[in-house]
Amino acid sequence: AQTVTQSQPEMSVQEAETVTLSCTYDTSESDYYLFWYKQPPSRQMILVIRQEAYKQQNATENRFSVNFQKAAKSFSLKISDSQLGDAAMYFCALLFMNRDDKIIFGKGTRLHILP
Amino acid sequence: GAVVSQHPSWVICKSGTSVKIECRSLDFQATTMFWYRQFPKQSLMLMATSNEGSKATYEQGVEKDKFLINHASLTLSTLTVTSAHPEDSSFYICSAATGGSLYEQYFGPGTRLTVT
Numbered sequence: 001a002q003t004v005t006q007s008q009p010e011m012s013v014q015e016a017e018t019v020t021l022s023c024t025y026d027t028s029e030s031d032y033y034l035f036w037y038k039q040p041p042s043r044q045m046i047l048v049i050r051q052e053a054y055k056q057q058n059a060t061e062n063r064f065s066v067n068f069q070k071a072a073k074s075f076s077l078k079i080s081d082s083q084l085g086d087a088a089m090y091f092c093a094l095l096f097m098n099r100d101d102k103i104i105f106g107k108g109t110r111l112h113i114l115p
Numbered sequence: 116g117a118v119v120s121q122h123p124s125w126v127i128c129k130s131g132t133s134v135k136i137e138c139r140s141l142d143f144q145a146t147t148m149f150w151y152r153q154f155p156k157q158s159l160m161l162m163a164t165s166n167e168g169s170k171a172t173y174e175q176g177v178e179k180d181k182f183l184i185n186h187a188s189l190t191l192s193t194l195t196v197t198s199a200h201p202e203d204s205s206f207y208i209c210s211a212a213t214g215g216s217l218y219e220q221y222f223g224p225g226t227r228l229t230v231t
Binding site for chain 1: 147158161206208212224
């Protein structure tokens with residue numbers, strides 16, 4: 001079975017500091033995408049970053065970057081220079097190419113930003 | 116671009132009645148739409164996958180007759196909760212995907228359903 005595991009239900013970080021959210025997944029497929037989504041209090045799902053499994057280079061989007069370890073099936077999100085607006089629930093997600101395209105979500109990590 | 120809307124954003128209905136939730140892709144054509152349910156402080160649970168012009172594919176454990184999904188056009192999918200009960204109260208989210216690259220999925224803002 002395909003699973004996505006986020007082992008940290010909640011995390012806190014001081015404003016302007018760096019925080020890393022963990023995610024591991026289990027799959028026997030070779031072609032897939034990994035995502036981090038942010039869900040703020042408004043509950044609108046926002047795509048933070050995307051990683052194609054065939055790419056070795058880690059994706060980066062401004063203050064957000066990932067550490068993708070394919071062999072270890074690990075996909076962590078690093079947020080640099082944390083801002084108050086980063087406070088949200090973060091979901092790690094997995095999507096298989098050419099296979100019904102359903103996204104499998106982890107249970108989420110609630111991130112608190114301390115001023 | 117790539118905006119998905121949902122209507123209504125919040126609905127209260129009485130037990131036993133039916134309620135319809137609309138999901139629209141405003142600036143692109145969505146060959147596939149997905150419906151999710153999210154309980155408080157929990158993750159998104161996929162309910163069904165909806166393809167334009169064909170029957171929806173429901174996930175295991177989701178009652179087809181209770182959650183009716185219609186994808187009548189490339190920009191509109193609807194979820195009807197029939198004979199609603201208090202346990203159906205939840206947050207319902209849709210997402211829409213373009214045909215060319217289904218990994219581009221765009222989420223609607225969600226609909227909060229409260230059944231009294």
